[in-house]
Amino acid sequence: MFFKKRILFITAIIFAMLLSACGEGTTEESSSDAKEKSSSDKPAIEMGQINWAENVAVTNMWKVILEDKGYDVNFNLVDMGAQMSALSAGELDVNLEIWLPVQDAKYLEEYQDEVNFSEETWYDKAKVGLVVPSYMEDVNSIKDLNNHKKALEGEITGFDPGAGTMMVTKDVIKEYNLDYELMPSSEPAMLTALNEAVEKEEPIVVPLWSPHSIFSQLDLKYLEDPKKVYGGVEKIHHATRQGFAEDYPKVSKWLKNWKMDDQAIGELMTAIKEAKDQGKEPIDGAEKWVNENQDLINEWIK
Numbered sequence: 435m436f437f438k439k440r441i442l443f444i445t446a447i448i449f450a451m452l453l454s455a456c457g458e459g460t461t462e463e464s465s466s467d468a469k470e471k472s473s474s475d476k477p478a479i480e481m482g483q484i485n486w487a488e489n490v491a492v493t494n495m496w497k498v499i500l501e502d503k504g505y506d507v508n509f510n511l512v513d514m515g516a517q518m519s520a521l522s523a524g525e526l527d528v529n530l531e532i533w534l535p536v537q538d539a540k541y542l543e544e545y546q547d548e549v550n551f552s553e554e555t556w557y558d559k560a561k562v563g564l565v566v567p568s569y570m571e572d573v574n575s576i577k578d579l580n581n582h583k584k585a586l587e588g589e590i591t592g593f594d595p596g597a598g599t600m601m602v603t604k605d606v607i608k609e610y611n612l613d614y615e616l617m618p619s620s621e622p623a624m625l626t627a628l629n630e631a632v633e634k635e636e637p638i639v640v641p642l643w644s645p646h647s648i649f650s651q652l653d654l655k656y657l658e659d660p661k662k663v664y665g666g667v668e669k670i671h672h673a674t675r676q677g678f679a680e681d682y683p684k685v686s687k688w689l690k691n692w693k694m695d696d697q698a699i700g701e702l703m704t705a706i707k708e709a710k711d712q713g714k715e716p717i718d719g720a721e722k723w724v725n726e727n728q729d730l731i732n733e734w735i736k
Contacts, residue, residue, distance in 0.1 A: 477506075478505075478506035478507060478508045479500065479505055479506065479507045479508070479527050479528065479682065479685065480508050480510055480525070480526050480527045480528070481493055481496065481497070481507055481508065481509055481510065481526075481527060481528045481530070482510050482512060482517040482520070482521075482526050482528065482529040482530070483509040483510060483511050483512075484511070484512075484513060484514065484517070484594065484597075484621075485511065485594075485620060485621055486531075486593075486594075486621050487621070487646055487647050487648070487703055487706075487707075488531070488645055488646060488647075488699060488703060489530065489531050490706060490716050491699070491702045491703045491706045491716070491719075491720070492530050492531070492556075492694075492699075492702070493509060493530055494706065494716045494717050494719070494720035495702060495720045495723065495724060496530065497509070497717065497720070498717065498720045498721050498724045499688075499724060499731060499734075499735070500685065502724075503735070505682075505685070510526055513594050513595070513596035513597070514594070514596045514597050514598060515541075515596035516596065517529045518541045518544070518545050518549065518673075521545070521548075521549045521673060521674070521675045522545050522548035522549050522675075524676070524677070525675075527674060527675055527678055527682075528672065528673070528674050528675075528678070528689070529672060529673045529674075530556075530672045530689075531670055531672070532551060532552075532670065532671040532672060532673050533560060533562070533598055533599070533643075533668045533669075533670055533671075534551075534668065534669055534671055535665060535668070535669075536562070536598075536602060536664060536665030536668060537562055537597075537598035537599050537602055537643075537664075537665070537668055538598035539598070540598065540601060548676070549673050549674070549675065549676070550673060550674045550675070550676060550678065550679070551671060551673045552671045552673065552674075552689070552690060553671075554671065554672075554689075554690040554691075554692075555671050555693075556670055556671070556672065556689075556692040556693055556694055557645065557669065557670040557693075557694055557695075557699060558667070558669050558670075559644075559667060559695075559696065560643060560645065560667065560668035560669060560670055561656070561667065561668065562599050562602070562641070562642075562643045562644075562664045562665070562668055563641070563642070563643075563656040563657060563664045564576055564579075564590070564603070564606070564640070564642075564656070564657045564659075564664075565639070565640055565641070565642040565654050565655065565656055565657070566637070566638065566639050566640075566654070566655060566657060567628075567631065567632050567635075567637075567638065567653065567654055567655075568653040568654060568655050569635055569653075570582075570637055573637075573639075573657065574655075574657065574658060575657055575658040575659075575660065576606060576610050576612070576657045576658065576659055576660075576661075577610060577658075577660070579612055579614065579639065579657075580610075580611070580612060580613055582637065583613055583614065585637045586614075586637050586638070586639055588613060588614050588615060589614060589615055589616075589617050590603065590607075590612075590614050590615070590616045590617065590639050590640065590641065591617055591619070591624055591627050591628070591638060591639070591640045592616050592617055592618045592619060592624060592640070592641055593618065593619055593620055593621045593623070593624045593640075593641070594618065594620055594621065595618040599641050599643060600616065600618065600641065602663065602664055603616055603641045604616060605663055606659075606663045606664065609661055609663050610663075624640055627640075628640055628648070628652070629652070632652050632653075639657075642654070642656075643668075645696065645699045645700065646703075647700070647703040647704065647707055650700070650704075672689055672692075674686065674689075684735075688734050691733065691734040691735070691736070692734045693733075693734070698727070698730065701723065701727075702719075702720070702723045705719040705720070705722050705723040706719035706720060706723075707719070709722070
């Protein structure tokens with residue numbers, strides 16, 4: 435009887451050891467995944483955000499995607515210049531919107547040794563230029579603007595002063611010898627002024643870009659830029675602080691896989707706008723879009 439009990443005791447110990455070994459193996463296999471995903475192991479990802487329609491859309495989209503995967507994401511609502519400075523200082527992790535080769539070329543030149551600019555692009559058909567309502571039939575080129583200085587009060591209605599496009603617009607004024615002043619404000623303020631002018635059929639000229647939801651709302655046209663100061667087709671990249679890829683290898687890979695076309699970015703911005711029109715937050719629109727586009731997102735995070 436004593437012998438049988440001893441055999442049972444030894445068997446139980448061996449069985450427990452086997453279970454423990456199996457458990458240790460499972461923990462070891464998933465430890466790297468758990469370490470990167472656990473919000474308790476790492477601080478939140480600090481993501482730059484600018485109050486531009488497409489930037490609000492993609493930052494909220496990535497917040498939804500990353501938080502679904504177990505990460506924490508904080509938004510830092512600051513202009514481009516402040517974002518680039520913060521990336522170089524390691525105080526910001528990600529900037530999702532770098533326009534090259536022209537719009538943000540000055541930031542690339544200044545920070546290329548201190549910030550990681552992705553070679554990969556997430557949108558390849560971007561366009562930038564001066565825009566007027568289509569009813570301004572006599573204004574079709576940037577060269578025409580000096581002939582309509584009085585009607586336009588010698589002003590180009592701009593947005594955030596630190597934006598690359600605003601810097602390029604100053605170059606446009608010089609290159610075309612425009613007797614105009616570029617008036618900085620914010621994108622919402624610029625769009626409000628544009629909407630009010632169109633409602634009254636008044637003249638106005640603004641620097642704008644595609645993709646942008648405003649083109650589906652108003653009848654607008656780009657002015658010809660024969661000197662190509664704004665460049666041709668722009669591509670949108672992302673940038674990260676040094677060391678981000680080592681700290682968040684999965685997220686770094688997902689951002690490099692990220693691709694959107696006109697339909698995808700258009701539907702995302704529409705979902706954000708609809709949410710805001712209903713008194714909801716942009717994140718609600720992003721959640722709706724993410725839920726409806728899992729096949730596309732799975733291509734990025736495979």
